[in-house]
Amino acid sequence: MNNDYDIIVIGGGHAGAEAAWAAARMGCRTALVTMQIEAIGRMSCNPAIGGLGKGQMVREIDALGGLMALATDEGGIQFRMLNRSKGPAVWAPRAQADRALYAATVQRMLRETDHLDLIEATAEELLVEESTALPTRNASEGQELTERKTRIVGVRLHDGRVICCRAAILTTGTFLRGLMHCGEEKIVGGRIGEPAAVNLSASLDKLGFTLARLKTGTPPRVHRDSVDFTHLQPQAGDNPPVPFSFMTPRITQRQVECWIAHTNEHTHDIIRGNLARAPMYSGQIKSRGPRYCPSIEDKVVRFADKQSHQVFLEPEGYDDSWMYCNGIPTSLPRDVQDALVHSIPGLEKAEIVQYGYAIEYDWVPTDQISSTLESKPVAGLYLAGQINGTSGYEEAAAQGLLAAINAVARLKGTEPVVLGRDQSYIGVMIDDIVTRPPDEPYRMFTSRAEYRLHLRSDNADARLTPIGRRVGLVDDQRWGQFQQKQAAIAELRALLRETHLEGRSLQEWLRRPEVRLRDLASQIPALNMALYATAVSDAVEIDARYAGYLEREQRVIQRYRQMETKLIPAGFDYAAMPELRREAREKFARVQPRSVGQAARISGISPADIATLSIYLARHHRESAG
Numbered sequence: 001m002n003n004d005y006d007i008i009v010i011g012g013g014h015a016g017a018e019a020a021w022a023a024a025r026m027g028c029r030t031a032l033v034t035m036q037i038e039a040i041g042r043m044s045c046n047p048a049i050g051g052l053g054k055g056q057m058v059r060e061i062d063a064l065g066g067l068m069a070l071a072t073d074e075g076g077i078q079f080r081m082l083n084r085s086k087g088p089a090v091w092a093p094r095a096q097a098d099r100a101l102y103a104a105t106v107q108r109m110l111r112e113t114d115h116l117d118l119i120e121a122t123a124e125e126l127l128v129e130e131s132t133a134l135p136t137r138n139a140s141e142g143q144e145l146t147e148r149k150t151r152i153v154g155v156r157l158h159d160g161r162v163i164c165c166r167a168a169i170l171t172t173g174t175f176l177r178g179l180m181h182c183g184e185e186k187i188v189g190g191r192i193g194e195p196a197a198v199n200l201s202a203s204l205d206k207l208g209f210t211l212a213r214l215k216t217g218t219p220p221r222v223h224r225d226s227v228d229f230t231h232l233q234p235q236a237g238d239n240p241p242v243p244f245s246f247m248t249p250r251i252t253q254r255q256v257e258c259w260i261a262h263t264n265e266h267t268h269d270i271i272r273g274n275l276a277r278a279p280m281y282s283g284q285i286k287s288r289g290p291r292y293c294p295s296i297e298d299k300v301v302r303f304a305d306k307q308s309h310q311v312f313l314e315p316e317g318y319d320d321s322w323m324y325c326n327g328i329p330t331s332l333p334r335d336v337q338d339a340l341v342h343s344i345p346g347l348e349k350a351e352i353v354q355y356g357y358a359i360e361y362d363w364v365p366t367d368q369i370s371s372t373l374e375s376k377p378v379a380g381l382y383l384a385g386q387i388n389g390t391s392g393y394e395e396a397a398a399q400g401l402l403a404a405i406n407a408v409a410r411l412k413g414t415e416p417v418v419l420g421r422d423q424s425y426i427g428v429m430i431d432d433i434v435t436r437p438p439d440e441p442y443r444m445f446t447s448r449a450e451y452r453l454h455l456r457s458d459n460a461d462a463r464l465t466p467i468g469r470r471v472g473l474v475d476d477q478r479w480g481q482f483q484q485k486q487a488a489i490a491e492l493r494a495l496l497r498e499t500h501l502e503g504r505s506l507q508e509w510l511r512r513p514e515v516r517l518r519d520l521a522s523q524i525p526a527l528n529m530a531l532y533a534t535a536v537s538d539a540v541e542i543d544a545r546y547a548g549y550l551e552r553e554q555r556v557i558q559r560y561r562q563m564e565t566k567l568i569p570a571g572f573d574y575a576a577m578p579e580l581r582r583e584a585r586e587k588f589a590r591v592q593p594r595s596v597g598q599a600a601r602i603s604g605i606s607p608a609d610i611a612t613l614s615i616y617l618a619r620h621h622r623e624s625a626g
Contacts, residue, residue, distance in 0.1 A: 004164045005031045007407050008155055010123045010200075011171035012040035014068065014393040015385030015400030017106050019169045021067045022404035024116035026472045028411065031163060032110065033119045033155065035175075035194065040118070041071070041106030043393065044174070044191040045218045046326055047099040047316045050244065052082060053444035054394040055092035057425045059460035061398055062245045064405075065473030067109055068397045069244035075102030077256045077318060079241030088542045089453040090446045093244055096237075096258060098317035119163070124199045126170075126207060127154040127162065128378055150207065151379040167380040167407040171400055172387050174216065176362035177201045181279040182355055183333025190361075192354065201362045208377045212365055213287035214441055215280075216391060217295050217329040217358040220337050221322045222350040224315065231346035232259040232313065246461045246485075246535075247478060259313040259346075263296070263328070267343040268307075271300045274336045279358060285331070287360050290391050290441040295358070296328040296340070311344060322353055331358035363389050366437040367590045371430060372406040372416040373399060376592070382407050388433055391441035398426045405471050417471060418594065420564060422451045422557045423463055435591060435601045450560075453546060453553050458539055462486065488536045496544065499524060510544035517541045563597030568617065577616050584609040 005028075009020040012034030020032040034040055049072045050058050062069035076095035083090045110116060128150045154164040175190030175197040190196050201211060235258045241251040278297045279285040289295065294302065299309055312326040330337060334355050341347050366388050368376050373388070375381045382403040385396035406416045419427030428449045433442055449455050455463070465482045468474035474482070496506040501523065509515050517537055521527045529537060543550065574580065574588040584605055593599035596617070600610045 004154075005029045005117075006166050006411055007031075007404070008033060008163060008165040008168045009171060009400075009404075010034075010155065010168065011173060011175070011385070012037070012042075013044075013171060013173040013385060013396060014041065015171035015173070015396035015403075016169070017041050017110060018061065018066050018068060018397040018400035019171060019384060019404040019407075020116055021110060021113060022065070022401050022473055023169075023408055024113045025065070026404070026408045027115065028408055029115050031117045031119050031165075033121055033123050033157070033163075035120070035122050035190075035197075037107070037118050037120045039103075039194065040110065041103040043097065043099050043102060045216075047097050047102070047314065047324055048094060048326075049076070049097055049102075049393060050092060050094035051394075052090070052092045053425060053446045053448065054392060055082070055094055055244075056446070056455060056457045056460065057394045057398050057429070057444055058244055059093065059246075059457045060424045060426050060464055061394075061401055062247070063460040063464040064401060064468035065465075065475070065478065066397065066401045067106065068394070070247065071102055071105040071109065072097060072244045073248040073251060074105045076241075076244075076251065077253070077315070078237035078258060079243070079251060079255070080237050081242050087453075088456050088458065088546075091457055092446070093242060093457055095241075095244060096256070096314055099320065100317050119157075121161070122158040122195075122197060123155050124158050125156040125203045126152060126168065126200075126378070126381065127156060127164075128207060129153050131379075149379050150377060152381040166411055167382065169382045169384055169400065169403045169407060170387060171383075171385045171396070171403075172197055172200065172361075173396070174359050174361040174386055176211075176387065178359055178361045180357045180359045181285055181331045182357040183277055183279070183331070183336070184284070185333075186284075189359075191359070192357070196361075204362075204364065209364055209368060209375070211362045213360050214363050214386075214389060215285055215287040215289040215358055215360045216293075216386075216441055217289065217331055218356055219296075219325040219327070219329045220341060220352045220356045221316070221324055221354040222313075222341065222347065223353050224321045224323050226349055226351040227259075227313065227323065228346045228348065229259060232261050234258075235260055235312070246465075247481065254318070256315055256318070258315070261311040261313060261344050261346050262308045263311060263340075263344055264308055267340050268300045270336065270340045270343055271297055271332070274332060275301070277333050277336065279331045285358060285360060288440040289358070290443060293329065293391065293441075293443065296330050297332065325356075328356070329358075330356040332356070361386065363387050365389070366433045369434065370592065371418045371434050371594050371598070372410075373403040373430065374406065374410070380407070380410065386441070389438040389442055390429070390433065391443050395429060395442065395444055398429065402426060402430065405473070409471070417467060419464075419467075420561070421449070422454065422560055424460075425449055425455055428455075431598065431601065435593070435598055436603045451553055451557055453549055454557065456542070458535070458542065462539075485533070485536060488532055489539050492532055492536060492540045493543075495527065496540065499526060507544050507547075510541060511547060513545070560597065563600065564595045566596040566614070566617065568593055568595060568599065568613075569620065572617075572620070577612060579612050580609060581606075584612075588613070 078096035178190040178196035384399035
């Protein structure tokens with residue numbers, strides 16, 4: 001077969017858009033195959049980007065050279081920095097977006113990208129061929145082995161066309177055998193008005209993948225003109241709004257208000273009285289849904305003592321008449337949705353323009369992918385987004401970006417990028433799903449990160465932009481701006497160390513919780529803060545204020561890194577370790593951990609298992625060296 005493309009990306013959601021953008025910008029001939037080009041970047045659920053843990057991840061995507069933050073800054077209509085009352089480790093940017101403007105921005109950015117073709121079609125079958133892998137050594141017997149390896153070579157489309165590739169990235173979202181539920185009604189589809197991808201699941205099954213089912217849901221939307229805002233609490237954004245991208249100097253577009261409503265006991269009585277008609281409770285849906293974004297039915301059952309739940313009414317755009325009812329996702333029948341919405345003060349006469357629904361879809365349990373997001377059954381095939389059991393636009397985009405980086409690295413023969421838990425929220429997420437395959441849709445939170453004081457939203461560029469530059473995603477403009485910022489930070493830090501007040505350096509003064517940098521500047525004429533951008537002064541102040549905590553966390557990180565540097569050879573023979581428990585042998589063989597540190601994080605693995613593994617690894621290294 002002749003290669004038409006270096007990389008084919010299948011799916012036009014947030015993972016697919018990010019993957020296609022990255023692969024093409026790194027110089028690979030790339031095709032993005034999607035059912036509808038006009039649906040690329042579409043927000044199928046909440047028209048918002050960011051939030052707790054998620055906002056940090058979007059900043060990381062941006063720092064590596066991705067597109068999500070840039071598109072959000074252009075399409076955002078309300079920006080808020082969450083958790084401002086708490087420490088900077090948990091500050092999280094969030095933006096309400098104009099649904100149409102955001103998607104249009106993503107589509108424009110992709111159309112303007114060199115080396116990228118957009119193909120409107122449905123992928124029906126993954127095409128593979130068998131190849132001879134490089135010889136590997138059996139760790140127990142020392143003999144050379146040659147094994148056959150299945151690798152991706154192309155994709156067959158619904159119209160019979162075949163496009164060839166050297167690598168492919170599968171980003172199917174909720175479309176793999178998607179089935180929507182609204183009460184007793186069931187509709188085959190990936191989201192409202194769009195068909196499901198049915199044959200692709202059969203293709204994955206044929207290639208030896210194990211598939212499972214997950215579920216997610218979405219709330220009803222109401223017409224803006226039918227809402228009584230006098231009974232709702234307004235929620236404004238920040239003034240001034242803080243951009244997502246390190247490349248955006250300021251947000252200039254008009255900001256809008258969101259609104260807060262509340263359910264009540266009457267609402268809950270309506271729901272409780274109709275649980276038998278709810279697909280999750282009638283047995284119609286058997287798959288697991290997201291624990292941390294439950295349906296209103298689940299909220300009422302699980303939190304029976306709560307008399308009220310918040311409902312955030314969020315506009316879907318400047319000129320869009322729809323409002324998203326965040327907080328009441330449901331798959332109850334339409335008549336019940338009418339009753340429960342109308343029971344909420346302010347929504348008594350609300351016109352529902354789209355009813356809520358649940359959707360079940362296929363996913364690939366993640367013991368079948370490696371830390372690079374490459375699948376184990378098929379070489380050169382990468383999986384990203386909800387196919388890996390995650391939920392949310394941000395989680396999907398981050399995986400799409402890393403999948404593209406590693407697919408390009410594979411084609412170029414360079415080292416893959418595997419981000420550590422101490423480097424990024426992206427690294428935390430990928431390590432989590434690989435070592436502990438989720439049994440419900442995975443969602444990122446700040447609490448999942450052990451080193452969150454180091455993984456702040458403000459310093460994502462310092463952590464990751466050099467990596468983005470190394471792989472070819474960070475262009476000269478971004479790199480130059482990054483270097484200028486880091487130089488200014490270094491200059492201001494030096495000034496604080498060298499300038500004293502009452503016998504103490506200004507850096508020492510900043511460790512006192514009641515002292516702010518602007519207070520010191522008012523007393524020290526030499527400290528001219530007008531010379532430094534807010535992002536520079538904030539970074540320096542945060543690092544100075546939390547220096548003791550950062551130093552303590554750094555010592556923990558050093559111990560973590562020691563475990564991560566103890567790498568496990570590919571194809572290591574766990575069956576040749578009789579002292580290892582059978583469960584541990586099976587889990588190590590299935591997950592194929594990259595390091596002793598990652599092996600220790602696999603659920604069900606004990607310290608004794610790690611001690612045994614370490615002994616065998618040391619013996620293996622001695623034999624290899626001798």
